[in-house]
Amino acid sequence: xxxxxxxxxxxxKGKRPRVPIALxxxxxxxxxxxxxxxxxxxxxxxxxxxxxxxxxxxATVCGLLYWLWSKNAADALIVWLAYASHWPADYITGIKPxxxxxxxxxxxxxSRPGWDxxxxxxxxxxxxxxxxxxxxxxxxxxxxxxxxxxxxxxxxVVFEALQRPSFP
Amino acid sequence: MIVGxxxxxxxxxxxxxxxVALLAPWLWLAVLDRLLRRTR
Numbered sequence: 001x002x003x004x005x006x007x008x009x010x011x012x013k014g015k016r017p018r019v020p021i022a023l024x025x026x027x028x029x030x031x032x033x034x035x036x037x038x039x040x041x042x043x044x045x046x047x048x049x050x051x052x053x054x055x056x057x058x059a060t061v062c063g064l065l066y067w068l069w070s071k072n073a074a075d076a077l078i079v080w081l082a083y084a085s086h087w088p089a090d091y092i093t094g095i096k097p098x099x100x101x102x103x104x105x106x107x108x109x110x111s112r113p114g115w116d117x118x119x120x121x122x123x124x125x126x127x128x129x130x131x132x133x134x135x136x137x138x139x140x141x142x143x144x145x146x147x148x149x150x151x152x153x154x155x156x157v158v159f160e161a162l163q164r165p166s167f168p
Numbered sequence: 169m170i171v172g173x174x175x176x177x178x179x180x181x182x183x184x185x186x187x188v189a190l191l192a193p194w195l196w197l198a199v200l201d202r203l204l205r206r207t208r
Contacts, residue, residue, distance in 0.1 A: 006196075009197065010197060010201075025194040026194055032186075039186075040183065135205065142204065144204065145200070145204055152193060152196070155192055155193060
């Protein structure tokens, strides 16, 4: 999943506006950051970045760190959820590891790029509607707010096109 | 999200694309959220 992770971060921001979205988005993408960095240092291993075990571990570390900093368990839970949501979201679109030596599982929606775009776009819209409710009333009507779903869906289109030159 | 990039120049280009792909939604949401929560 690509922009779906950002959309989930926005949804969580909507549920808990005190937690900075500038934190929630990279936390929601954390396994991808780890994967990307592991390629740079030539030690790529999807078990380290994307397995169910590593995601639960990473989410717990991030949640605990945020709890230590904020002293607020509900906010820390939101940070935990942002990280932990990565695995079920990727389960829908890809094939992901469970635990070292365990099975690879997932629905593999990436093999159907059109459907992937539809599912991620719907997720973006639903999450944006939840996020929008957390905004001041006068901001909800501002046209600039529409740039959130439109921009994210645009990024998804570019992402699909870059990964598959034949898209759509 | 992203499959590991190949080696060489193509690999470097792929890493740049991955970096931009990870940064873009982060900056997009951070900037727009700040604008939308700013009270006049």
